[in-house]
Amino acid sequence: xxxxxxxxxxxxxxxxxxxxxxxxxxxxxxxxxxxxxxxxxxxxxxxxxxxxxxxxxxxxxxxxxxxxxxxxxxxxxxxxxxxxxxxxxxxxxxxxxxxxxxxxxxxxxxxxxxxxxxxxxxxxxxxxxxxxxxxxxxxxxxxxxxxxxxxxxxxxxxxxxxxxxxxxxxxxxxxxxxxxxxxxxxxxxxxxxxxxxxxxxxxxxxxxxxxxxxxxxxxxxxxxxxxxxxxxx
Amino acid sequence: xxxxxxxxxxxxxxxxxxxxxxxxxxxxxxxxxxxxxxxxxxxxxxxxxxxxxxxxxxx
Numbered sequence: 001x002x003x004x005x006x007x008x009x010x011x012x013x014x015x016x017x018x019x020x021x022x023x024x025x026x027x028x029x030x031x032x033x034x035x036x037x038x039x040x041x042x043x044x045x046x047x048x049x050x051x052x053x054x055x056x057x058x059x060x061x062x063x064x065x066x067x068x069x070x071x072x073x074x075x076x077x078x079x080x081x082x083x084x085x086x087x088x089x090x091x092x093x094x095x096x097x098x099x100x101x102x103x104x105x106x107x108x109x110x111x112x113x114x115x116x117x118x119x120x121x122x123x124x125x126x127x128x129x130x131x132x133x134x135x136x137x138x139x140x141x142x143x144x145x146x147x148x149x150x151x152x153x154x155x156x157x158x159x160x161x162x163x164x165x166x167x168x169x170x171x172x173x174x175x176x177x178x179x180x181x182x183x184x185x186x187x188x189x190x191x192x193x194x195x196x197x198x199x200x201x202x203x204x205x206x207x208x209x210x211x212x213x214x215x216x217x218x219x220x221x222x223x224x225x226x227x228x229x230x231x232x233x
Numbered sequence: 234x235x236x237x238x239x240x241x242x243x244x245x246x247x248x249x250x251x252x253x254x255x256x257x258x259x260x261x262x263x264x265x266x267x268x269x270x271x272x273x274x275x276x277x278x279x280x281x282x283x284x285x286x287x288x289x290x291x292x
Contacts, residue, residue, distance in 0.1 A: 036241040040248045047252070092259045099255065100248040107244045208260060215267050218274060225277040 013207055016200035020193070028193035040104040042193055044097060045177075046201040048122075051093035053202070054209060055129070055159050057086030062152035065145060077220050080145050083152050084136060085212040087129050089205060094126045109172060117165040118173035125162055128155035 024042035031038030061083025069076040101119065102112040113119065132151045139147065166173045177186050186194065 034241075035238060036245050039245050043249060043252045089259075092255060096252050096255050099251050103244055103248040103251065107241060204256070208256075208263065211260075211263055211267070215263060215270060218267075218270050222270065222273050222277050229277070 009203075010207065013200070013203040016196070016203050020197040020200035023193035023196045028190045029187075031190075034108055037104060037107045040100055042197040043201075044100045044104060045194065046198045047093045047096040047100070049198060050201050050205040051090045051097060052159055052163065054086045054090035054093065054205060055125070055156050057209070058083045058090060058129075058132075058152050059086075059156035061086055062149035062156075065149045066153075069146065076145075078217070080149070081213050081216040081220060083149060084216050085209050087132050087152060087155070089209045089212055091126065091129045091133060092208075093201075093205060094122070094129065098122060098126055105172075114172045116172035117169035118162065118171075121158060121162040121165045125155065125158045128158060 020042070024039055028039065028042070030036055061079045061081070064079030065076050065083055068079060101122075105114075106112050128151070132148060132155055135151060136144065136148050166175055
């Protein structure tokens with residue numbers, strides 16, 4: 001039954017991704033100013049949104065780990081696995097943002113990169129979570145999870161700064177499309193394509209987040225079994 | 234199609250391809266990690282594999 005549910009979810013996700021692609025390429029019109037290059041928005045913005053949500057998952061996992069590590073060891077391990085999964089999958093989506101953005105910028109602005117507020121804060125966010133993953137990969141000892149949780153919380157503090165950066169500082173990156181100043185927004189013929197892609201990439205993200213969580217839980221169980229065996233040897 | 238439209242098309246395709254390369258590379262890496270861990274779990278006796286017993290041998 002569980003396998004069937006997973007299979008159905010995978011099929012629905014793939015169908016959504018296909019439908020999102022169809023909407024982005026064949027349904028949404030070209031932008032009047034930017035032409036076809038504007039269609040990068042249908043992959044770029046959903047990836048950024050999913051990255052933000054997963055960094056929030058990592059934040060919740062990190063706080064949960066710190067709150068429960070002393071008295072509820074098993075629960076703390078579950079929180080820790082969610083923190084790691086959220087950070088890692090968030091970094092994957094953030095990497096997509098940091099590669100599709102410069103491709104778009106090269107055509108729209110004539111430059112690959114500039115030290116604009118939105119771009120710089122996003123790069124800082126990516127670097128913080130990369131250091132989180134490197135810490136988890138190379139540090140050892142019982143304090144590693146605690147250090148990682150603290151770093152995960154600090155990293156998440158950058159998310160609202162990234163979100164607000166193009167509201168607080170007007171530099172190269174365009175002003176927000178949604179929730180921006182008066183007159184901001186998108187043509188209704190494009191909103192559908194963006195929303196379908198948002199849904200599709202979110203469904204895809206949840207799928208790989210769940211897989212990453214499962215892998216980490218298995219890793220924890222193997223480590224615990226090996227530690228138990230070593231103590232009994 | 235003018236030159237600018239061709240370039241726009243190529244850059245748009247590049248962005249979409251890069252997105253899928255990153256996503257699928259990560260899923261492939263995760264799949265390999267999962268498979269390696271499954272073997273490690275079998276060795277640690279955490280998984281019961283059909284045809285193999287995780288119980289200690291009597292010999």
